[in-house]
Amino acid sequence: MDVARGLTLNTANVSLRAGQSGELIATATMSDGSIAVVTDQAEWTADDTSVVYVSKGKLTAINSGQTTVTAKYGDKTVTATVRVEIPQLLQLDQTDIYVQENGTKQVHLTSTFPDSTTPEDITDKAEWSSDNEDIAQVDAKGLITGIKLGQAVITAKYGGKTTTVNVDVATPRKLTLDPTSLSMRSSSQEQLKLTAAYADGQSADVTDKAVWSFRQ
Known part of the structure:
Protein backbone atom coordinates (compact mmCIF):
# COMPACT_ATOMS: atom_id res chain seq x y z
CA MET A 1 0.00 0.00 0.00
CA ASP A 2 1.34 3.40 -0.97
CA VAL A 3 1.79 5.87 1.85
CA ALA A 4 -0.99 8.48 1.90
CA ARG A 5 -0.38 12.04 3.03
CA GLY A 6 -4.08 12.85 3.17
CA LEU A 7 -7.51 11.31 2.82
CA THR A 8 -10.77 13.00 1.83
CA LEU A 9 -14.35 12.06 1.08
CA ASN A 10 -16.59 13.43 -1.65
CA THR A 11 -18.97 14.73 1.02
CA ALA A 12 -18.99 15.20 4.80
CA ASN A 13 -22.75 14.91 5.19
CA VAL A 14 -25.24 12.44 3.72
CA SER A 15 -29.03 12.45 4.18
CA LEU A 16 -30.97 9.33 3.22
CA ARG A 17 -34.41 7.86 3.66
CA ALA A 18 -34.77 4.37 5.13
CA GLY A 19 -34.17 1.81 2.40
CA GLN A 20 -32.26 4.21 0.19
CA SER A 21 -28.65 3.78 -0.92
CA GLY A 22 -25.84 6.27 -1.17
CA GLU A 23 -22.13 6.30 -1.86
CA LEU A 24 -19.04 7.81 -0.34
CA ILE A 25 -15.87 8.09 -2.42
CA ALA A 26 -12.50 8.14 -0.67
CA THR A 27 -9.61 9.95 -2.35
CA ALA A 28 -6.03 9.78 -1.11
CA THR A 29 -3.17 12.17 -1.72
CA MET A 30 -0.06 10.05 -2.00
CA SER A 31 3.47 10.81 -0.79
CA ASP A 32 4.52 11.67 -4.32
CA GLY A 33 1.69 14.16 -4.68
CA SER A 34 -0.47 12.00 -6.92
CA ILE A 35 -4.19 11.57 -6.32
CA ALA A 36 -5.86 8.17 -6.19
CA VAL A 37 -9.41 6.95 -5.56
CA VAL A 38 -9.06 4.37 -2.78
CA THR A 39 -12.73 3.67 -2.07
CA ASP A 40 -12.40 -0.08 -2.61
CA GLN A 41 -9.10 -0.34 -0.75
CA ALA A 42 -10.16 1.65 2.32
CA GLU A 43 -11.52 0.10 5.50
CA TRP A 44 -15.06 1.29 6.19
CA THR A 45 -16.97 1.29 9.48
CA ALA A 46 -20.21 2.77 10.82
CA ASP A 47 -20.55 3.72 14.48
CA ASP A 48 -24.19 2.58 14.53
CA THR A 49 -24.93 -0.26 12.14
CA SER A 50 -28.62 -0.17 13.08
CA VAL A 51 -28.83 3.18 11.24
CA VAL A 52 -26.68 2.49 8.18
CA TYR A 53 -24.61 -0.32 6.70
CA VAL A 54 -21.45 0.52 4.75
CA SER A 55 -19.30 -1.59 2.45
CA LYS A 56 -16.61 -0.17 0.16
CA GLY A 57 -18.22 3.24 0.47
CA LYS A 58 -21.69 2.06 -0.47
CA LEU A 59 -24.30 3.08 2.10
CA THR A 60 -27.57 1.31 2.85
CA ALA A 61 -29.94 3.24 5.12
CA ILE A 62 -31.73 1.02 7.63
CA ASN A 63 -33.44 2.95 10.43
CA SER A 64 -34.03 6.52 11.50
CA GLY A 65 -31.05 8.04 13.23
CA GLN A 66 -27.66 9.66 12.84
CA THR A 67 -24.25 8.00 12.79
CA THR A 68 -20.66 8.54 11.74
CA VAL A 69 -19.08 6.56 8.92
CA THR A 70 -15.30 6.28 8.94
CA ALA A 71 -12.95 5.45 6.07
CA LYS A 72 -9.40 4.37 6.89
CA TYR A 73 -6.56 4.06 4.41
CA GLY A 74 -3.10 3.38 5.78
CA ASP A 75 -2.79 5.51 8.89
CA LYS A 76 -5.22 8.17 7.63
CA THR A 77 -8.89 8.35 8.54
CA VAL A 78 -11.76 10.58 7.47
CA THR A 79 -15.38 10.68 8.55
CA ALA A 80 -18.82 11.61 7.24
CA THR A 81 -22.07 12.16 9.11
CA VAL A 82 -24.97 10.09 7.81
CA ARG A 83 -28.53 11.05 8.72
CA VAL A 84 -31.38 8.64 8.00
CA GLU A 85 -35.00 9.76 8.15
CA ILE A 86 -34.11 12.88 10.15
CA PRO A 87 -37.19 15.10 9.94
CA GLN A 88 -37.01 18.85 9.56
CA LEU A 89 -40.29 19.26 11.43
CA LEU A 90 -42.65 17.09 13.46
CA GLN A 91 -46.27 18.15 13.77
CA LEU A 92 -49.24 16.60 15.56
CA ASP A 93 -52.75 17.22 14.28
CA GLN A 94 -53.80 18.15 17.83
CA THR A 95 -51.94 19.82 20.68
CA ASP A 96 -54.63 19.54 23.36
CA ILE A 97 -57.21 16.78 23.58
CA TYR A 98 -59.99 15.73 25.91
CA VAL A 99 -61.01 12.14 26.47
CA GLN A 100 -63.40 10.41 28.85
CA GLU A 101 -62.37 7.59 31.17
CA ASN A 102 -62.01 4.43 29.04
CA GLY A 103 -62.48 6.60 25.96
CA THR A 104 -59.99 6.78 23.10
CA LYS A 105 -58.67 9.47 20.80
CA GLN A 106 -56.45 9.03 17.75
CA VAL A 107 -53.70 11.54 17.03
CA HIS A 108 -51.66 11.70 13.84
CA LEU A 109 -48.04 12.71 13.42
CA THR A 110 -46.66 14.20 10.20
CA SER A 111 -43.17 15.22 9.21
CA THR A 112 -41.33 16.97 6.42
CA PHE A 113 -37.93 15.68 5.27
CA PRO A 114 -35.05 17.44 3.48
CA ASP A 115 -35.88 15.75 0.16
CA SER A 116 -39.52 16.87 0.10
CA THR A 117 -41.77 19.74 1.13
CA THR A 118 -44.85 17.51 1.32
CA PRO A 119 -45.77 16.40 4.87
CA GLU A 120 -45.66 12.64 5.38
CA ASP A 121 -47.72 10.68 7.91
CA ILE A 122 -45.29 8.89 10.22
CA THR A 123 -47.74 8.04 13.02
CA ASP A 124 -46.93 4.32 12.86
CA LYS A 125 -43.17 4.93 12.73
CA ALA A 126 -42.88 7.14 15.81
CA GLU A 127 -42.08 6.13 19.37
CA TRP A 128 -44.96 7.08 21.67
CA SER A 129 -44.94 7.52 25.45
CA SER A 130 -47.03 8.95 28.29
CA ASP A 131 -45.60 10.80 31.27
CA ASN A 132 -48.39 9.39 33.46
CA GLU A 133 -49.78 6.03 32.39
CA ASP A 134 -52.11 5.98 35.41
CA ILE A 135 -53.98 8.84 33.74
CA ALA A 136 -53.60 8.22 30.01
CA GLN A 137 -51.88 5.59 27.88
CA VAL A 138 -50.86 5.57 24.23
CA ASP A 139 -50.17 2.65 21.90
CA ALA A 140 -47.59 2.28 19.13
CA LYS A 141 -49.97 3.85 16.60
CA GLY A 142 -50.83 7.03 18.49
CA LEU A 143 -54.16 5.85 19.95
CA ILE A 144 -54.66 7.49 23.34
CA THR A 145 -56.81 5.86 26.04
CA GLY A 146 -58.10 7.74 29.09
CA ILE A 147 -57.63 5.77 32.30
CA LYS A 148 -58.79 8.04 35.08
CA LEU A 149 -59.40 11.70 35.88
CA GLY A 150 -56.34 13.90 35.51
CA GLN A 151 -53.83 15.33 33.03
CA ALA A 152 -50.98 13.70 31.15
CA VAL A 153 -48.53 14.62 28.40
CA ILE A 154 -48.12 12.30 25.42
CA THR A 155 -44.79 12.48 23.57
CA ALA A 156 -44.09 11.40 20.00
CA LYS A 157 -40.43 10.83 19.10
CA TYR A 158 -38.93 10.24 15.68
CA GLY A 159 -35.50 10.81 14.19
CA GLY A 160 -34.17 12.44 17.34
CA LYS A 161 -36.97 15.02 17.46
CA THR A 162 -39.99 15.13 19.77
CA THR A 163 -43.36 16.83 20.00
CA THR A 164 -46.11 16.61 22.61
CA VAL A 165 -49.87 16.69 23.10
CA ASN A 166 -51.61 17.58 26.38
CA VAL A 167 -54.31 15.13 27.44
CA ASP A 168 -57.17 15.99 29.77
CA VAL A 169 -58.99 12.92 31.06
CA ALA A 170 -62.52 13.32 32.39
CA THR A 171 -61.91 16.71 34.00
CA PRO A 172 -65.31 18.40 34.25
CA ARG A 173 -65.71 21.95 32.98
Whole structure:
Protein backbone atom coordinates (compact mmCIF):
# COMPACT_ATOMS: atom_id res chain seq x y z
CA MET A 1 0.00 0.00 0.00
CA ASP A 2 1.34 3.40 -0.97
CA VAL A 3 1.79 5.87 1.85
CA ALA A 4 -0.99 8.48 1.90
CA ARG A 5 -0.38 12.04 3.03
CA GLY A 6 -4.08 12.85 3.17
CA LEU A 7 -7.51 11.31 2.82
CA THR A 8 -10.77 13.00 1.83
CA LEU A 9 -14.35 12.06 1.08
CA ASN A 10 -16.59 13.43 -1.65
CA THR A 11 -18.97 14.73 1.02
CA ALA A 12 -18.99 15.20 4.80
CA ASN A 13 -22.75 14.91 5.19
CA VAL A 14 -25.24 12.44 3.72
CA SER A 15 -29.03 12.45 4.18
CA LEU A 16 -30.97 9.33 3.22
CA ARG A 17 -34.41 7.86 3.66
CA ALA A 18 -34.77 4.37 5.13
CA GLY A 19 -34.17 1.81 2.40
CA GLN A 20 -32.26 4.21 0.19
CA SER A 21 -28.65 3.78 -0.92
CA GLY A 22 -25.84 6.27 -1.17
CA GLU A 23 -22.13 6.30 -1.86
CA LEU A 24 -19.04 7.81 -0.34
CA ILE A 25 -15.87 8.09 -2.42
CA ALA A 26 -12.50 8.14 -0.67
CA THR A 27 -9.61 9.95 -2.35
CA ALA A 28 -6.03 9.78 -1.11
CA THR A 29 -3.17 12.17 -1.72
CA MET A 30 -0.06 10.05 -2.00
CA SER A 31 3.47 10.81 -0.79
CA ASP A 32 4.52 11.67 -4.32
CA GLY A 33 1.69 14.16 -4.68
CA SER A 34 -0.47 12.00 -6.92
CA ILE A 35 -4.19 11.57 -6.32
CA ALA A 36 -5.86 8.17 -6.19
CA VAL A 37 -9.41 6.95 -5.56
CA VAL A 38 -9.06 4.37 -2.78
CA THR A 39 -12.73 3.67 -2.07
CA ASP A 40 -12.40 -0.08 -2.61
CA GLN A 41 -9.10 -0.34 -0.75
CA ALA A 42 -10.16 1.65 2.32
CA GLU A 43 -11.52 0.10 5.50
CA TRP A 44 -15.06 1.29 6.19
CA THR A 45 -16.97 1.29 9.48
CA ALA A 46 -20.21 2.77 10.82
CA ASP A 47 -20.55 3.72 14.48
CA ASP A 48 -24.19 2.58 14.53
CA THR A 49 -24.93 -0.26 12.14
CA SER A 50 -28.62 -0.17 13.08
CA VAL A 51 -28.83 3.18 11.24
CA VAL A 52 -26.68 2.49 8.18
CA TYR A 53 -24.61 -0.32 6.70
CA VAL A 54 -21.45 0.52 4.75
CA SER A 55 -19.30 -1.59 2.45
CA LYS A 56 -16.61 -0.17 0.16
CA GLY A 57 -18.22 3.24 0.47
CA LYS A 58 -21.69 2.06 -0.47
CA LEU A 59 -24.30 3.08 2.10
CA THR A 60 -27.57 1.31 2.85
CA ALA A 61 -29.94 3.24 5.12
CA ILE A 62 -31.73 1.02 7.63
CA ASN A 63 -33.44 2.95 10.43
CA SER A 64 -34.03 6.52 11.50
CA GLY A 65 -31.05 8.04 13.23
CA GLN A 66 -27.66 9.66 12.84
CA THR A 67 -24.25 8.00 12.79
CA THR A 68 -20.66 8.54 11.74
CA VAL A 69 -19.08 6.56 8.92
CA THR A 70 -15.30 6.28 8.94
CA ALA A 71 -12.95 5.45 6.07
CA LYS A 72 -9.40 4.37 6.89
CA TYR A 73 -6.56 4.06 4.41
CA GLY A 74 -3.10 3.38 5.78
CA ASP A 75 -2.79 5.51 8.89
CA LYS A 76 -5.22 8.17 7.63
CA THR A 77 -8.89 8.35 8.54
CA VAL A 78 -11.76 10.58 7.47
CA THR A 79 -15.38 10.68 8.55
CA ALA A 80 -18.82 11.61 7.24
CA THR A 81 -22.07 12.16 9.11
CA VAL A 82 -24.97 10.09 7.81
CA ARG A 83 -28.53 11.05 8.72
CA VAL A 84 -31.38 8.64 8.00
CA GLU A 85 -35.00 9.76 8.15
CA ILE A 86 -34.11 12.88 10.15
CA PRO A 87 -37.19 15.10 9.94
CA GLN A 88 -37.01 18.85 9.56
CA LEU A 89 -40.29 19.26 11.43
CA LEU A 90 -42.65 17.09 13.46
CA GLN A 91 -46.27 18.15 13.77
CA LEU A 92 -49.24 16.60 15.56
CA ASP A 93 -52.75 17.22 14.28
CA GLN A 94 -53.80 18.15 17.83
CA THR A 95 -51.94 19.82 20.68
CA ASP A 96 -54.63 19.54 23.36
CA ILE A 97 -57.21 16.78 23.58
CA TYR A 98 -59.99 15.73 25.91
CA VAL A 99 -61.01 12.14 26.47
CA GLN A 100 -63.40 10.41 28.85
CA GLU A 101 -62.37 7.59 31.17
CA ASN A 102 -62.01 4.43 29.04
CA GLY A 103 -62.48 6.60 25.96
CA THR A 104 -59.99 6.78 23.10
CA LYS A 105 -58.67 9.47 20.80
CA GLN A 106 -56.45 9.03 17.75
CA VAL A 107 -53.70 11.54 17.03
CA HIS A 108 -51.66 11.70 13.84
CA LEU A 109 -48.04 12.71 13.42
CA THR A 110 -46.66 14.20 10.20
CA SER A 111 -43.17 15.22 9.21
CA THR A 112 -41.33 16.97 6.42
CA PHE A 113 -37.93 15.68 5.27
CA PRO A 114 -35.05 17.44 3.48
CA ASP A 115 -35.88 15.75 0.16
CA SER A 116 -39.52 16.87 0.10
CA THR A 117 -41.77 19.74 1.13
CA THR A 118 -44.85 17.51 1.32
CA PRO A 119 -45.77 16.40 4.87
CA GLU A 120 -45.66 12.64 5.38
CA ASP A 121 -47.72 10.68 7.91
CA ILE A 122 -45.29 8.89 10.22
CA THR A 123 -47.74 8.04 13.02
CA ASP A 124 -46.93 4.32 12.86
CA LYS A 125 -43.17 4.93 12.73
CA ALA A 126 -42.88 7.14 15.81
CA GLU A 127 -42.08 6.13 19.37
CA TRP A 128 -44.96 7.08 21.67
CA SER A 129 -44.94 7.52 25.45
CA SER A 130 -47.03 8.95 28.29
CA ASP A 131 -45.60 10.80 31.27
CA ASN A 132 -48.39 9.39 33.46
CA GLU A 133 -49.78 6.03 32.39
CA ASP A 134 -52.11 5.98 35.41
CA ILE A 135 -53.98 8.84 33.74
CA ALA A 136 -53.60 8.22 30.01
CA GLN A 137 -51.88 5.59 27.88
CA VAL A 138 -50.86 5.57 24.23
CA ASP A 139 -50.17 2.65 21.90
CA ALA A 140 -47.59 2.28 19.13
CA LYS A 141 -49.97 3.85 16.60
CA GLY A 142 -50.83 7.03 18.49
CA LEU A 143 -54.16 5.85 19.95
CA ILE A 144 -54.66 7.49 23.34
CA THR A 145 -56.81 5.86 26.04
CA GLY A 146 -58.10 7.74 29.09
CA ILE A 147 -57.63 5.77 32.30
CA LYS A 148 -58.79 8.04 35.08
CA LEU A 149 -59.40 11.70 35.88
CA GLY A 150 -56.34 13.90 35.51
CA GLN A 151 -53.83 15.33 33.03
CA ALA A 152 -50.98 13.70 31.15
CA VAL A 153 -48.53 14.62 28.40
CA ILE A 154 -48.12 12.30 25.42
CA THR A 155 -44.79 12.48 23.57
CA ALA A 156 -44.09 11.40 20.00
CA LYS A 157 -40.43 10.83 19.10
CA TYR A 158 -38.93 10.24 15.68
CA GLY A 159 -35.50 10.81 14.19
CA GLY A 160 -34.17 12.44 17.34
CA LYS A 161 -36.97 15.02 17.46
CA THR A 162 -39.99 15.13 19.77
CA THR A 163 -43.36 16.83 20.00
CA THR A 164 -46.11 16.61 22.61
CA VAL A 165 -49.87 16.69 23.10
CA ASN A 166 -51.61 17.58 26.38
CA VAL A 167 -54.31 15.13 27.44
CA ASP A 168 -57.17 15.99 29.77
CA VAL A 169 -58.99 12.92 31.06
CA ALA A 170 -62.52 13.32 32.39
CA THR A 171 -61.91 16.71 34.00
CA PRO A 172 -65.31 18.40 34.25
CA ARG A 173 -65.71 21.95 32.98
CA LYS A 174 -68.70 22.55 35.22
CA LEU A 175 -70.36 20.87 38.20
CA THR A 176 -74.08 21.34 38.86
CA LEU A 177 -75.70 20.36 42.16
CA ASP A 178 -79.39 19.63 42.36
CA PRO A 179 -80.94 20.95 44.50
CA THR A 180 -78.73 23.86 45.51
CA SER A 181 -80.55 24.47 48.81
CA LEU A 182 -82.57 22.33 51.21
CA SER A 183 -84.96 22.77 54.12
CA MET A 184 -85.12 19.57 56.12
CA ARG A 185 -86.88 18.23 59.18
CA SER A 186 -84.95 16.40 61.86
CA SER A 187 -84.11 12.80 60.84
CA SER A 188 -85.38 13.35 57.28
CA GLN A 189 -83.36 12.46 54.18
CA GLU A 190 -82.85 14.10 50.80
CA GLN A 191 -80.85 12.93 47.82
CA LEU A 192 -78.45 15.33 46.16
CA LYS A 193 -77.43 14.85 42.54
CA LEU A 194 -74.17 16.09 41.11
CA THR A 195 -73.85 16.45 37.33
CA ALA A 196 -70.58 17.07 35.51
CA ALA A 197 -70.41 18.84 32.14
CA TYR A 198 -67.37 17.94 30.01
CA ALA A 199 -65.40 19.65 27.26
CA ASP A 200 -66.84 17.38 24.57
CA GLY A 201 -70.40 18.50 25.37
CA GLN A 202 -71.34 15.38 27.27
CA SER A 203 -72.65 15.35 30.82
CA ALA A 204 -72.78 12.63 33.42
CA ASP A 205 -74.11 11.89 36.86
CA VAL A 206 -71.04 11.83 39.11
CA THR A 207 -72.86 11.70 42.43
CA ASP A 208 -71.25 8.40 43.40
CA LYS A 209 -67.79 9.50 42.27
CA ALA A 210 -67.68 12.78 44.15
CA VAL A 211 -66.07 13.32 47.54
CA TRP A 212 -68.72 14.80 49.84
CA SER A 213 -68.25 16.88 52.98
CA PHE A 214 -70.54 18.64 55.42
CA ARG A 215 -70.07 22.07 56.93
CA GLN A 216 -72.34 23.56 59.56
